[in-house]
Amino acid sequence: MSISAEKRAPVPAAQARRKPFGARFKRDLRKNxxxxxxxxxxxCYFLVFKYGPMAGLVISFQNxxxxxxxxxxxxxxxxxxxDFFRDPYFRRLIVNTFRIxxxxxxxxxxxxxxLALLINELRSKKTSRVVQTISYxxxxxxxxxxxxxxxxxxxxTGGVTMLLHQLFGMPVTNMLYEPGYFVPIYIVSDIWTNIGWNSIVYLSALTAxxxxxxxxxKVDGANKWHQIIHVTIPCLVPTIVIMFILKVGKMFDVGYEKIMLLYTPLTYETADVINTYVYRRGFAENVNYSYSTAVGFFNSVVCFTLVFVTNKLSRRLSGSSLW
Amino acid sequence: MKKNKGPAIRIPLGERIFYAADNVLMVILCVCILVPLLHVLAGSFSDGTAYMTHSGLLLWPLKPTTAAYASVLGNKDIWTGYGNTLFIVVVGTGLDMLFTLVAAYVLSRREYMLKKLFNLLVVFSMYFSGGMIPFFLVVKEVGLYKSTWALIIPSLVNVFNLVILRTAMLGVPDSLEESAQLDGAGHLTILFRIIFPLVLPSFAVVSLYYAVSHWNSWFNAMLFIKERSKYPLQLILREILILSDTDEGMMMSETIQFATIVVATVPILCAYPFIQRYFVKGVMVGAVKG
Known part of the structure; x- marks a missing residue:
C-alpha cells in the first residue's frame, strides 16, 4: 500500500509560485x-458515485x-x-458488531x-507448494x-453437526438456528476461506x-525457536502492522454480506450487526431511509476514526503507516 | 516426516519433532480444507432420497447417479444467470480496466497542478463512504435502477486496484516517457504503447480482481435488479442454496443444491491453477510497501 508514495521530484513549475492561484491554474490548464x-x-465518476452518496448523507438530518x-x-x-442511540437494538448492534x-x-x-510461519518452516519445497495451492x-x-x-x-444432519456430536457429545440441532453458535460458525468459515489467501502477504515478506x-x-547458538522469535517475527512486524491497520479500518464493515446469507430472526440476538440493520431498515422492515442513513453514517464515522487512530498510533509506535 | 537429504548434517531431536509436527499440522489443515469440498462433490453425485436419510460427512457418493446434474442442466434460470454474469464479467471488467488505467496514468503524472487534490479525492473515498442508502438513491437518481448497467457503472473504479496500478506506473522510469514525449507522442500513445507493456503483470492482477469481484457479487444485484431474466448467477444461486428452505424460494433437494454448486464453481476452479500465479503476485504488489 503506497498511499502517498507519489513523491518523485519537486514540481518544476515552482517559478510560477508568486502569481495568484487563478492565473497559475489557467496557465496549467492551457498547458495540460x-x-x-x-x-x-x-x-465525474468519483463525484457522482463516491461523493454523491457522501453528499446524500444530508438525508440523515431530514425526514x-x-x-x-x-x-x-x-x-x-x-x-x-x-433515536438510534435510544433504539432498543442499539446496545445489541454495537455489542454484536464488536464481538464479531x-x-x-x-x-x-x-x-x-x-500458517505463513508454518509453511515457511516446511523443509520440502514440494510440500509447501501443495499446501499453498490447497489453502488458496x-x-x-x-x-x-x-x-x-x-x-x-x-x-x-450435517457433517459438522454430526462430527461435533460424535467427538464432543454436542446436541444434534440445526446450529444456524442457535444464537450461541453463530459467531463460531462465522469465524471458522472465515478462517477456512481466507487463511491461505491472507498468508500470501506474510509468505512474501518471509522470503525477503x-x-x-x-x-x-545459529552461530550465536540460537535454536529453531529462538530463530523464529528473534529473527523471523521481528522481520514480519512491519507487514503485520500494515495488515492490522487495514483490518481495523475494515473492522466495523464486518462481512455483512455473509451474515445476511446466514442469519435468521432466530439468531439476530448475536448475528445482527450495524450494517445488516442498515439494510433491514432501508429495504426490508419498517423502512425509513433517513433513519437507516443515519445509522450507516454513524458506522462510517466510527470506521474512519478507527483507521485514523490506528494509523497515528502505529506511526508513533513502529514507524509503519498507511500514509 | 521428510528427512533432510544432506548426509552430514545432524538435526537435533527438538527440531526433528518440530518439523514432524509442522508437517502433521499441514496435513490436518489440508484435510480440513478439502473435506467440505469433497462432501459437496460426493453429495452432488448421490441419490436424492438416499442423501435425505443420511447424516454426516460424505466422502463417496451414495448410490451414485447423475440425476441431480440432469435436473440442474435442465434448469433454465441457471443458464440465463450464467449468461448475465458472463456479460457483466466481460463488459464490466473491460470498462473497469479502461477507467482504472486512465485514472492511474493521470494520477501518476506529476506535471499538472491539481495532482495532489485528485490523489486526495480518490484515496479519501477508500476510507469514507456515504453508505448503503445514499448509494442506492444515487444509482436510482442516475436512472440505472433495474438495469444490468447498475452492476457495472457504479463500481467502475475500485480505489484499491487503482492504487496497485498507480504504484506500478510510478515505477516506470521517467526517461522513457520523456523521450516519447519529445518524439511527439500524446498521452494515450504513452499510456498504451509505453507504460502499458511495462505494467502488464499488475494489469493482469487487477483485471483478475475485478473479474472475480463481478463474478461473486450478489448484494448490489439484489438491490438493483428486479426482473428474474436479468438475475446474475449468484442471485439464482442464492435462491437455490439459501432461500430454498424458507418460503421465499423454491424447494430443492440437497443433491440438486450440491450439483448447482459444482456447476457454478468448477469453471472458476478450473481457471484457478492458471491464474493463481498472478493472484499471488498481485497480493504482493498491493500490500508490500517497503
Whole structure:
C-alpha cells in the first residue's frame, strides 16, 4: 500500500509560485488540458458515485421522502441519531458488531500469520507448494456458495453437526438456528476461506528476509525457536502492522454480506450487526431511509476514526503507516 | 516426516519433532480444507432420497447417479444467470480496466497542478463512504435502477486496484516517457504503447480482481435488479442454496443444491491453477510497501 508514495521530484513549475492561484491554474490548464480532459470522466465518476452518496448523507438530518426529494423534505436535525442511540437494538448492534470484529481480529488475523510461519518452516519445497495451492482454493468460492455449503454442514444432519456430536457429545440441532453458535460458525468459515489467501502477504515478506540473519543467529547458538522469535517475527512486524491497520479500518464493515446469507430472526440476538440493520431498515422492515442513513453514517464515522487512530498510533509506535 | 537429504548434517531431536509436527499440522489443515469440498462433490453425485436419510460427512457418493446434474442442466434460470454474469464479467471488467488505467496514468503524472487534490479525492473515498442508502438513491437518481448497467457503472473504479496500478506506473522510469514525449507522442500513445507493456503483470492482477469481484457479487444485484431474466448467477444461486428452505424460494433437494454448486464453481476452479500465479503476485504488489 503506497498511499502517498507519489513523491518523485519537486514540481518544476515552482517559478510560477508568486502569481495568484487563478492565473497559475489557467496557465496549467492551457498547458495540460489534455491530461485534464483525460481525467474528466474519472472525476465525474468519483463525484457522482463516491461523493454523491457522501453528499446524500444530508438525508440523515431530514425526514426524507423520495417523492419530495432532498429539497422538499423536512429537516429534523439530529433526531435520527438520537433515536438510534435510544433504539432498543442499539446496545445489541454495537455489542454484536464488536464481538464479531474482535473475534476476527483475535482468531482469523493471526491464523494467517501462523500458517505463513508454518509453511515457511516446511523443509520440502514440494510440500509447501501443495499446501499453498490447497489453502488458496476456498478463496475462489463465492460468498453465496460458501454460505450454501455452511448451511448444509451445520444442519441437523450435517457433517459438522454430526462430527461435533460424535467427538464432543454436542446436541444434534440445526446450529444456524442457535444464537450461541453463530459467531463460531462465522469465524471458522472465515478462517477456512481466507487463511491461505491472507498468508500470501506474510509468505512474501518471509522470503525477503536475509538468510544471513539466520546464519548469524545459529552461530550465536540460537535454536529453531529462538530463530523464529528473534529473527523471523521481528522481520514480519512491519507487514503485520500494515495488515492490522487495514483490518481495523475494515473492522466495523464486518462481512455483512455473509451474515445476511446466514442469519435468521432466530439468531439476530448475536448475528445482527450495524450494517445488516442498515439494510433491514432501508429495504426490508419498517423502512425509513433517513433513519437507516443515519445509522450507516454513524458506522462510517466510527470506521474512519478507527483507521485514523490506528494509523497515528502505529506511526508513533513502529514507524509503519498507511500514509 | 521428510528427512533432510544432506548426509552430514545432524538435526537435533527438538527440531526433528518440530518439523514432524509442522508437517502433521499441514496435513490436518489440508484435510480440513478439502473435506467440505469433497462432501459437496460426493453429495452432488448421490441419490436424492438416499442423501435425505443420511447424516454426516460424505466422502463417496451414495448410490451414485447423475440425476441431480440432469435436473440442474435442465434448469433454465441457471443458464440465463450464467449468461448475465458472463456479460457483466466481460463488459464490466473491460470498462473497469479502461477507467482504472486512465485514472492511474493521470494520477501518476506529476506535471499538472491539481495532482495532489485528485490523489486526495480518490484515496479519501477508500476510507469514507456515504453508505448503503445514499448509494442506492444515487444509482436510482442516475436512472440505472433495474438495469444490468447498475452492476457495472457504479463500481467502475475500485480505489484499491487503482492504487496497485498507480504504484506500478510510478515505477516506470521517467526517461522513457520523456523521450516519447519529445518524439511527439500524446498521452494515450504513452499510456498504451509505453507504460502499458511495462505494467502488464499488475494489469493482469487487477483485471483478475475485478473479474472475480463481478463474478461473486450478489448484494448490489439484489438491490438493483428486479426482473428474474436479468438475475446474475449468484442471485439464482442464492435462491437455490439459501432461500430454498424458507418460503421465499423454491424447494430443492440437497443433491440438486450440491450439483448447482459444482456447476457454478468448477469453471472458476478450473481457471484457478492458471491464474493463481498472478493472484499471488498481485497480493504482493498491493500490500508490500517497503
Amino acid at each position: 488540458w489534455k491530461l485534464y480532459l483525460l481525467f474528466l470522466p474519472i472525476l 426524507f421522502k423520495p417523492a419530495k426529494g432532498i429539497g422538499g423534505s423536512a429537516w429534523v436535525g439530529m433526531k435520527h441519531f438520537q 470484529a474482535l473475534s476476527t481480529l483475535v482468531f482469523s488475523f493471526p491464523s494467517a500469520i501462523v 482454493v476456498p478463496h475462489f468460492i463465492s460468498t453465496v456458495v460458501l454460505c450454501g455449503i455452511i448451511r448444509d454442514l451445520v444442519s441437523r 528476509i536475509d538468510q544471513e540473519l539466520y546464519e548469524a543467529a
